[in-house]
Amino acid sequence: MGDMEELQVNTPTAREMINTVYGEINNQRAILLNTDWCVIKCQETGQSMQELYPDVSAVRTTARARINDLEAKLPALQEMLAMEEADEVIDM
Numbered sequence: 001m002g003d004m005e006e007l008q009v010n011t012p013t014a015r016e017m018i019n020t021v022y023g024e025i026n027n028q029r030a031i032l033l034n035t036d037w038c039v040i041k042c043q044e045t046g047q048s049m050q051e052l053y054p055d056v057s058a059v060r061t062t063a064r065a066r067i068n069d070l071e072a073k074l075p076a077l078q079e080m081l082a083m084e085e086a087d088e089v090i091d092m
Contacts, residue, residue, distance in 0.1 A: 013081075013084060014077055014078075014080035014081035014083075014084050015081055015084075017077050017080075018074065018077045018081060021073055021074060021077060024070055028063040028064075028067045029063075029067065031063040032060060032063055032064070035056050035059065035060055038052070038056045038057075039060075
């Protein structure tokens with residue numbers, strides 16, 4: 001197989017990249033959902049997350065930032081998908 005063929009085989013499509021991004025977003029949202037009880041407990045007791053659960057607070061902050069970063073990538077990936085789909089129609 002030539003170098004160009006290998007590149008095409010190993011390069012993910014826009015749809016695959018979108019699916020990967022959504023999968024990672026869902027993983028990060030699961031982290032938030034699984035630690036929501038800490039937020040509720042802090043609200044009930046009037047304590048801050050940083051005091052009561054500093055590690056959980058840091059993980060939640062990281063998860064929210066990661067979700068924001070991933071969501072920011074989606075418009076460009078969706079544009080790539082539209083171009084790929086347009087190319088497929090042209091190739092038919």
